Amino acid sequence: MKVSVLVVALLSLVVLAMSRKPMATRYDNFKVYKAFIKDNEQLEEFKKMHQHMEIHLLQDIGDANRSYDVIVGPAYQDIFERTLNLLDIKFDVMIEDLQALLDESAYDPDAPMDWETYHPLDKIYDWVDEQCAAHDYLECKVIGHSYEGRPIKSIRLSKREGNKAIVIEGNIHAMEWISSATVTFILNQLINSNDKEIQRLTEEYDWIVLPMMNPDGFVYTHEVERLWRKNRRPNGFTNKTGPCYGIDMNRNFDFHWNGAGWNLEDPCDHWFGGEKPNTEIEILALQDFVSSFDDGYIRAYMAFHAYGQYVLLPYGHSNTEFPPNYDQMMRIAAAFADGALDSYGSVFTYGASGLLNYVVSGAAKDWAYGVKNIPFTCTVELRDKGTFGFFLPSNQITEVGVEVTEGLKSLVVKAAEEGIFD
Template structure:
């Protein structure tokens, strides 16, 4: 087998699974460094840095001219900084103690669903069940089970026959807790808000929501390893640490699968896209669910991720190829960006993901556009731009929800103006 070039064995990580609610892996005094990569030589050297320093990359390494965040334990702080200075790589310590940041964003009062703290899968699912029981315009289904047998739940809000639908997807990446928090915030607004505009949107459009695509990985981030990204299926490979688990499910969709992306072919790495497309039961369940609706019904597909504050449009597999209605999609994305910024000043950059972010294949938004012919699809990368990154404190959940709600209102209205729902 091909051995991974980025197997991260971080100091002080405990591999054994602990009791629910308690982290096995701890990151006391681990730092997050933000690196600015300006030359190709710096990028090539950064890709090799794991050979002598234990390091965890939080972002896929792509184009130069971007900032990349890495986690390094206390034993390697000095070695990393010495290496970075030698390479003339500009760096900044943005988090001095990762464990404190993780503790600050941990699950708080989990007795009932609200949006001031992060919640466990059980609490999220209990809230979904309660809302489904309380409203006859909600159709709730289990669209499949995960590898470990957990339900993947969906909610379809439909108050009027003949509506076109908008699809919201959350937490395909396990560590991105703000994703499902935001998707459930939006769903709650559609169900319970007294805002006339939200009420109108819930009347004039159907809404299909899958808040938790990756329940196994999500539970794993709560109980064992906060930094876990993939699902939890053993993928058949091993390295010096033992069996390798998981597929990056947002690299596993069968649309230009495997054509681009850093380390998508490294089985033990965070971004492994699988040996072939459509290998994961969670992805098959999601695709079958989308395909169960008649063609032309779903007119927008939005996947929510962290982080970076982007509205990423197709395509991801190329930075030179663009969709036929790319200019139209940019106008719609611009409406989201402008409206979201009006709330707290958060700026969302918009454009093709392969152009703005990095080239990568097999993402959900590209499959929804390229295979299902849904005319507006995007990945919304939520707060922030890297200060907290994947560990956004829970006191920002409501702010994120409010700015994304404002953005969503404007996006839907602009999409309607552009004829997306015709």
């Protein structure tokens, strides 16, 4: 009898443990460094560092003569700094205590939807549903489901037949919380603003908004691992830590897929673009949705990411090949940068992503341009230029939303002048 009671008790503990959500990873006293790589010799040595110590690279490694952000825990900070000094690599400490910074942006799950804090997926989706129920000019659909079964929602704002459309896509990379925060800010402006210019833009253009392309990864960043980038499908590979999860979905589109990028061959790394293109159901849902509209209806496609304050144009796979209407797109991107500058002085640099940022292939903007023939596509990399990087404090969300909305207003006006919507 006692044995049975003990067995039941142990089984109850096992079930309880299995039912609990995993504890979120903490980053107490973790530092974020910015390392300045001046030449190819330094670059080759820098690439090897993650093989010998536990560090977390926050960007694809591309060329020399640029900086890279790295998270390092307390146990490796001394050896990391000594190695950089030995290699004559200059560095700054961007963030002294990452957890302290993250705690400043901690969210209240009971707080109403606003743009003063970062919200979890349920809060974002509840707000979207409320807007859809309140406005008959919104057509709201679930375009597909993620690997773990979460809906991928779209909102199409259309007040007049015959309009051309602009697509806005957010949070394909899970850790970039400012992306969906900005996209929902823009959507709120399009629906609820009294600004006459915004009202005009909603009358003369259709707007298709996809605020959350990576719901599984986004939930994972809130509940388990703030630094997660990919989706959450087991990708069939393992390493010393166990099964590997996820595909970088902005490397999985079938346009020059796998032609360029950092560490593409490592399926357990943050930038793995898959064994072949178009493997992810989230990406297929997006492509099917975009393809469901008549050719020529969608005239602009804008993907929102973080960070660096860029308007990145096609192409990403090359720094020597440019689209036929590249000069036209540059003028439109310049209008965005000029509009965004006026609000808070934020400077956005614009140009081909392979030229300005780093060479990488399989991105949404390149697929939208190269496969769907949408005449203006871009990736907008939001604030900032490196002070906080991916961990932008929540008290800057509204400012980002305001400056991007102003930039967007200017962009649409210029795109119309350039004949994009003809």
